[in-house]
Amino acid sequence: MSSPTPVSLKALEPLLAIEGLHKAYGDGPRILSDVSMRFKRGEFVVILGLSGAGKSTFLRCLNRLIEPTEGRIMVPSELVTGGNGEMDVARMSDRQLRRWRRKVGMIFQQFNLVKRLSVFDNVLSGSLGYQALLPSVARWFPGVDRARALANLERVGLLEQAYQRADTLSGGQQQRVAIARALMQRPAVILADEPVASLDPKLSVVILDILKRVAQEDGITVLVSLHVLELARRYADRVIGFQGGRVVFDGRPDELTDAAIERIYRRDDEDAPVPV
Amino acid sequence: MSLPAVPATAPPPEPPRAAPPRPPRRFWRSAAIALVMAWLMVWAFSGVQVNLEELIRGTPEMAETLGRMLPPDFTRVTDPAVYDRPPELSVPELLLPVPLELDKANAKAYWWQNTFPQTIIGATLQTIQMALAGTVLALLVAFPVAFLGARNTSPHPVVYHVVKFFTNFFRTIPDFAAALVLVAAIGLGPFAGTLALAFHTATVLIKLFAEAIEGIDEGVVEALKATGARYMQVLSFAVVPQVMPAFISFLLYRFETNIRAAAVLGMIGAGGIGFLMVSDFRMFQYPQASMTVVVLIVLVMGVDYLSSQLRKMVT
Numbered sequence: 001m002s003s004p005t006p007v008s009l010k011a012l013e014p015l016l017a018i019e020g021l022h023k024a025y026g027d028g029p030r031i032l033s034d035v036s037m038r039f040k041r042g043e044f045v046v047i048l049g050l051s052g053a054g055k056s057t058f059l060r061c062l063n064r065l066i067e068p069t070e071g072r073i074m075v076p077s078e079l080v081t082g083g084n085g086e087m088d089v090a091r092m093s094d095r096q097l098r099r100w101r102r103k104v105g106m107i108f109q110q111f112n113l114v115k116r117l118s119v120f121d122n123v124l125s126g127s128l129g130y131q132a133l134l135p136s137v138a139r140w141f142p143g144v145d146r147a148r149a150l151a152n153l154e155r156v157g158l159l160e161q162a163y164q165r166a167d168t169l170s171g172g173q174q175q176r177v178a179i180a181r182a183l184m185q186r187p188a189v190i191l192a193d194e195p196v197a198s199l200d201p202k203l204s205v206v207i208l209d210i211l212k213r214v215a216q217e218d219g220i221t222v223l224v225s226l227h228v229l230e231l232a233r234r235y236a237d238r239v240i241g242f243q244g245g246r247v248v249f250d251g252r253p254d255e256l257t258d259a260a261i262e263r264i265y266r267r268d269d270e271d272a273p274v275p276v
Numbered sequence: 277m278s279l280p281a282v283p284a285t286a287p288p289p290e291p292p293r294a295a296p297p298r299p300p301r302r303f304w305r306s307a308a309i310a311l312v313m314a315w316l317m318v319w320a321f322s323g324v325q326v327n328l329e330e331l332i333r334g335t336p337e338m339a340e341t342l343g344r345m346l347p348p349d350f351t352r353v354t355d356p357a358v359y360d361r362p363p364e365l366s367v368p369e370l371l372l373p374v375p376l377e378l379d380k381a382n383a384k385a386y387w388w389q390n391t392f393p394q395t396i397i398g399a400t401l402q403t404i405q406m407a408l409a410g411t412v413l414a415l416l417v418a419f420p421v422a423f424l425g426a427r428n429t430s431p432h433p434v435v436y437h438v439v440k441f442f443t444n445f446f447r448t449i450p451d452f453a454a455a456l457v458l459v460a461a462i463g464l465g466p467f468a469g470t471l472a473l474a475f476h477t478a479t480v481l482i483k484l485f486a487e488a489i490e491g492i493d494e495g496v497v498e499a500l501k502a503t504g505a506r507y508m509q510v511l512s513f514a515v516v517p518q519v520m521p522a523f524i525s526f527l528l529y530r531f532e533t534n535i536r537a538a539a540v541l542g543m544i545g546a547g548g549i550g551f552l553m554v555s556d557f558r559m560f561q562y563p564q565a566s567m568t569v570v571v572l573i574v575l576v577m578g579v580d581y582l583s584s585q586l587r588k589m590v591t
Contacts, residue, residue, distance in 0.1 A: 063502055102504035112499035116517040125513045129504025137512045178499075185503055 013076075015041045015188060015221050016062070017086070021071035023057050023245075031057045033245040035071070039221055041188070044212055046232040047225040048249070048264050049242035055225035058242065059191040062223075063104045064089060064097055079103045079188055102129035105182025105220075107192035107211075111174040115167035119158065119177050122166050123149040126184030145184070152180040156210055172203035179210055183218070190215065192224035196231070204228070208235050229261065341562070348570050349563035352396050360391050393466075396552060396571050403548035403575070406466050406541070407534035410473030415527060417478040422485030428497070429489055429515060431507070443482045451476035451537050455546045466547025473534050473541070481530060488522040489515060524590045528583040535579050539572055549575075 016039040023032040032054045039045060047055050060066040062073060073089035080087055080099045089100055105126070113122045127145050128136055135141070141149075153159045156176035161169060166177060175195060182190055192211065196204035208224075212235055215222045226232055232239050233253045241249030241264035248263045249256070352358055361370060362383045369376060370384060392398035423429045425439035455472035462468050496514040505513070542550020549572055556565035 065498060065502060098504040098506065100504075101502055104502070106499065106502040108495060108499060110495050112493075112495040114496050114513055114517050116520065117513070121513075125500060125505070126503050128500065128506075128509045128513065131509070133506060133508060137508045139512065181499075181503070 013041050014038050015076065017072075017074040018062075019072045019074070021058070021061060021073070022069045023054075023061060023066065024069050029245075031245050032061065032068070035245075035247055037240065037247065037250060039189075039223070041221055042215070042219045043221050044215060044235060044237045045221070045223045045240060046236035046238075046253075047223060047240045047242060048227065048229065048232050049225070050227065050265060050267070053242040053264075054245040055242050056193050057245075059106075059193050059223060059225060062089065062189070062191060063101050063106065064092075065106075075100065098129060102185055103188045105185050105187035105190040107175070107178050107182060107190065107195045107224075109194040109197045111171070111178050111198075113166040113174050113177055113181075115165070117166060118163050119153065119166055119169065120146075120149055120162045122177055123153055123180045123184055126181035129185065149180070149184060152183045153177075155183065155214060156180045171199055172206060175199065175203075175207050176210060179207075179214065183214060187218075187220055189221045189223065192222065194225055194227070196226070196228075204231060229256075232256075344562040345566035345569075347563065348567040350567060352564050352567045353571070358395055360387075362387055393547070394552070396549070396568055399542070399549040399552045399568075400571050400575055402466055403535065403538045403542065403550075404579075406470045406473060406538040406546075406548055407531060410470045410538070411477055411527065411531045411534050413470070413474035414477035414481050414530070417474075418481035418485055419523075421478075422482050422489060423511060423515070425482055426486040426489035428492070428494065429511060439482070440486075443479050446475070447479035447483065449476065452540065452544070455541045455544060459544060459546055464545040464547075469538060469541040469546030469548065472546065473537055476537075477530050477534060481526060484526045485519070485523060488519045488526070492518040521590045525587045528587050532576075532579055532583050535576060539576075 018038070019036050021032055021035040022030060024030045035054075035058060047058070049055050057066055061068040068090050071090065074086040075089055077083050077085045077087045080092070080096050080103075087096070087100075089097070092100060114125065117125075121139065124141050124145060127141065127148070131141065131145075150159060150162060153162055156179050158169075158173060158176055158180070161173065166174065169177065178195075190211070195211070196207050199207065208231060211222060211224065214220070224235075233256065236253045239249065239251060239253050239256060240247060241260065243264055243266055249260045251260075361367070364380060365384060365387075368374070369380065370387065376384060393402050421439060421443075424431070424435050425443060427436055430436035430439070451472050454475050455469055458468040458472050462471075492515055496518070497510055500510045500514045538548050539550045539553075542548035542552070543554045545551060549568060553565055553568045553572070556562075556568060
């Protein structure tokens, strides 16, 4: 599982195709406006933008923690129901949506671990989507998954802390547990919403190093929202800039010119589209 | 204290500013509130027929009654004769679960069910049993229902409103009133009292539990939904661990309350120590009645202490 997979042909396949994504609450302003883009397998994408630019909403639309108002999110059917072809996340049934969510790991700014449970149980909770209902509700997991949980803890360097309560860990350690929890899902995609915004710069590097490494090893597509330009330049294969709910930049980190940065970090609320 | 010298280059006097906003005057409103409150006090005290004269005249009598109650009759607890052991049974045979012949077993059952609960110790134990059984029955109902009656975990808003309405409605029925109905329906004895306690406690626990559930950190719920976990799995992992300390604390608190309530319920014939106290007072057996009071005080204090210690452990 942890053997570093060389870039295969699969790595170039498209994984997510987003077309015309809109989000607004009632008649309110558009939080996302006409977002269209494609992501390939194994890409490490950094999403840049000020708070309120729509980064969080965009990420949450992809696993429908927030319901998009309009638009399609096409994903390969093999990840959901098996078989060839594509499916639209926005039109999935509850059952299909749960199956899609199993393949989408999520990392949060506030870590969102269950504080009163052990690190081990927190990691195991990542496999809930695959478990039989009754045993898992009683917090019983098959030996295979318990072994995987320990393996994933080892990958983030926290095997020693497996049986400690989650709230005894530091912030940086809690975020590593959250990564191990996401890995339990055998994800095709990891969505990381400001994963280092609550951590100091040194720890930010540690977390992003781990995220990048496991993503490369497992061929996972990572979409991570950040607001620190330096970190984006350092880690991204591709940078996407959001401003006022629109995509105002999409390119390699070395293409982030001063003008592009200016567009992303502009503080006005004009709706004028900026050509990319 | 000497004032600091004014610096030679004193700042120019500030230009006159607009008058600061004046606090609003609320004299008439305050006066009206005071008047209404005064009238309420007069109304309440006239209704209860305060009569200082009678209180003063009654004081020596009160002292006399208290004097007759003291000292408490400790032999009601300590004297073996009180326990009226059937002569054919030895003490170990009576207290331990040993095999016995049929007639001995019958005598033993009769003693446990009828003789022992008439003693102070027996009635006290029965009161504890009532409070414990009533609280556990209430828990069995309240635990699942609370998730339906909490806004954030209810499967549907209609379910939430229905649960909320019925628990609010039934909570208005005091356990004492429920016990009166149940004693009439299923007869005198601890079972009626236990059901009454369970009924009222369930409605209270549902409310307290649901409020605890509504106060959880929703981020964890979001995180688990995002893994593809189902409803019951999210409850088990994200909600239950967060509310557990509060649930245990509420449960212990209600157990304490139910000990007191069970003692009172005895007075209307629903079993336990309250019944003994009332009958002793009615038969003017004051030292015996005061012994019952002493045991009740010890019991309540003991349970309060224990439960506060336990509650400290769970936080």
